[in-house]
Amino acid sequence: MTSTVGRQLPLTAGIDVGGTNIRASVVDGAGEVLDTVTAQTPHSAAALEDAIERVVGELRAGHAIDAVGLAVAGFVDEQRSAVRFAPHLPWEDTPVARRLGARLGLPVILEHDANAAMWAEYRFGAASGAHNGVLVAIGTGIGAALLVEGRLYRGSFGVAPELGHLRVVPNGRACPCGKRGCWERYCSGTALVDTAIEALATVPGRATPLAREVVRDPGSLTGRRVAGAAQDGDPVALAVIADFARWLGLGLAFVGDIFDPDLIVIAGGVSSSAPLFLDAAREHYAAAVTGGRHRPLARIRTTQLGEAAGMIGAAELARAALTSAGEARVSPL
Numbered sequence: 480m481t482s483t484v485g486r487q488l489p490l491t492a493g494i495d496v497g498g499t500n501i502r503a504s505v506v507d508g509a510g511e512v513l514d515t516v517t518a519q520t521p522h523s524a525a526a527l528e529d530a531i532e533r534v535v536g537e538l539r540a541g542h543a544i545d546a547v548g549l550a551v552a553g554f555v556d557e558q559r560s561a562v563r564f565a566p567h568l569p570w571e572d573t574p575v576a577r578r579l580g581a582r583l584g585l586p587v588i589l590e591h592d593a594n595a596a597m598w599a600e601y602r603f604g605a606a607s608g609a610h611n612g613v614l615v616a617i618g619t620g621i622g623a624a625l626l627v628e629g630r631l632y633r634g635s636f637g638v639a640p641e642l643g644h645l646r647v648v649p650n651g652r653a654c655p656c657g658k659r660g661c662w663e664r665y666c667s668g669t670a671l672v673d674t675a676i677e678a679l680a681t682v683p684g685r686a687t688p689l690a691r692e693v694v695r696d697p698g699s700l701t702g703r704r705v706a707g708a709a710q711d712g713d714p715v716a717l718a719v720i721a722d723f724a725r726w727l728g729l730g731l732a733f734v735g736d737i738f739d740p741d742l743i744v745i746a747g748g749v750s751s752s753a754p755l756f757l758d759a760a761r762e763h764y765a766a767a768v769t770g771g772r773h774r775p776l777a778r779i780r781t782t783q784l785g786e787a788a789g790m791i792g793a794a795e796l797a798r799a800a801l802t803s804a805g806e807a808r809v810s811p812l
Contacts, residue, residue: 487507487508487509488507488508489508489543489545489546489798489801490505490506490507490513490542490543490544490545491505491506491544491545491546491547491548491794491795491797491798491801492504492505492506492535492538492544492546492547492548492794492797493506493547493548493550493595493789493790493791493792493793493794493795493797494531494534494535494547494548494549494550494790494793495550495592495595495789495790495793496520496527496531496549496550496551496552496568496592497520497552497567497592498520498552498566498567498568499519499520500517500518500519500520501517501518501519501520501530501531501534502515502516502517502786502790503515503516503517503531503534503535503537503538503790504538504787504790504791504794505538505541505542505544505794506790506791506794506795508798509603510599510602510603510604510784510791510795512787512790512791513542514538514541514542515790516534516537516538517534518530518533518534520568521569522569523569524569524570524573527568527569527570528575528578528579528582531549531579532579532582532583535547535583535585544585545585545586545798545801546585546586546587546588546797546798546800546801547579547583547585547586547587547588547797548587548588548589548590548595548792548793548794548795548796548797548798548800549575549576549579549587549588549589549590549793550590550591550592550595550596550789550790550792550793551565551568551570551575551589551590551591551592552565552566552567552568552591552592552622553565553566553567553568553570553591554591554637554638555589555590555591555637555638556636556637557633557635557636557637558637559576559588559589559590559637560574560575560576560577560588560589561573561574561575561576561589562575562589563637563638566655575587575589576588576589586797586800586801587797588793588796588797588800590792590793590796591622591624591633591637591638592616592622592789593614593616593622593623593624593746594624594631594633594792595788595789595790595791595792595793595796596614596616596624596746596782596784596788596789596792597612597614597624597625597626597631597744597792598624598631598792598795598796599784599787599788599789599790599791599792599795600612600614600744600746600782600783600784600788600792601626601629602791602792602795603783603784603791603795604782604783604784604788605742605744605780605781605782605783605784606626606742606744609626609629609740609741609742610626610628610629610741611626611627611628611738611739611740611741611742612625612626612740612741612742612743612744613625613626613642613734613738613740613742613743613744613777614626614743614744614746615642615730615731615734615743615744615745615746615747616746616747617666617667617668617727617745617746617747617748617749617750618667618668618747618748618749619667619668619669620643620655620663620667620669621642621643621662621663621666621667621747622643622747623640623641623642623643624640625639625640625738626740642662642730642734643661643662643663643667644656644658644661644662644663645661645662645730645733646658646659646660646661646662647660647661647662647665647726647729647730647733648660648664648665651664651665652664652665652673662726662730662733665722665723665726666723666726666727666730667702667749668701668702668703668748668749669702670702670723670726671702671705671706671719671720671723671749672700672701672702672705674719674722674723675689675700675705675715675716675719676700678715678718678719679693679715682715686715687713687714687715687716688708688711688713689704689705689708689713689715689716690715692704692708702748702749703748703752705719705720706720706749706752706755709752709755710752710755720752720755720756721756721759723756724756724757724759724760724763725759725760725763727745727756727760727763727764728759728760728761728762728763728764728765728766728767729763729764729767731743731760731763731764731768731777731779732763732764732767732768732769735764735768735769735776735777736768736769739777740777741775741777741778742777742778742779742780743777743778743779743780744780744781744782745757745779745780745781745782746781746782746788747782750781750782753781757779757781760779761779764776764777764779
């Protein structure tokens, strides 16, 4: 067991429940990850809850855990106790916190994964000191979170904000959400592939290294591969990245017009390639935001906590809920 000497207690577990993997960590009160375990995500609700129980059991074998927070890519209700819908998980209108709490004998809270990541960045990372902030998590799609005067904004029913599904192109690319022209269809890892396919269709089959590779192996085209080709100077990939940067800047200008944040954090898998596009995106943002020459502009930074942010944030929110419950028990009110 890891020594708790010098640790900020209590210890809590943060679990990032993704469509492919479950990642669970023990986190102390300073946001330090003490231990991590992973497992594959099962496809049925019962098997998923069994898997979560197992990973928490593994962590509890070495650490005294007092509460559990789950970061979920889906709609969480306003009480943070049930999953309304998660496109890549088997829960639908499911009282997940109650069911897992009964299994584990521990308090369990749920949070949207982007909210959890934002809270971690606010408490321990890139958003430290922000008053009004936005986190934009760019991966397969776009997840987002809002921080308003130091508090997470979840909306009236727990599902805000869905920035990735702002329509930026009328009758544009089809989106799995059912609409067309959503922002994430032009600014995501998936969008990098779609834009590259469109660009490659306009050049001779073997005109660039990326084109030659795709001709040899069409399945090799991924967002990561496009970014790698851009890093190597491939002209098609560079044009794709330039288009991505433009859409990122324009989308952030919408965000700036609506929320006027002092900080925007870019997170998600695509953020690892930020040196390729972030400076250009800042320029597009500054040019497109209303009155950009006459107002302070949001600082735009990349994540400091990386892929651990969701787990750290979920653990910290579970700790806060545990503390609040303790205060309520001793309050004369």
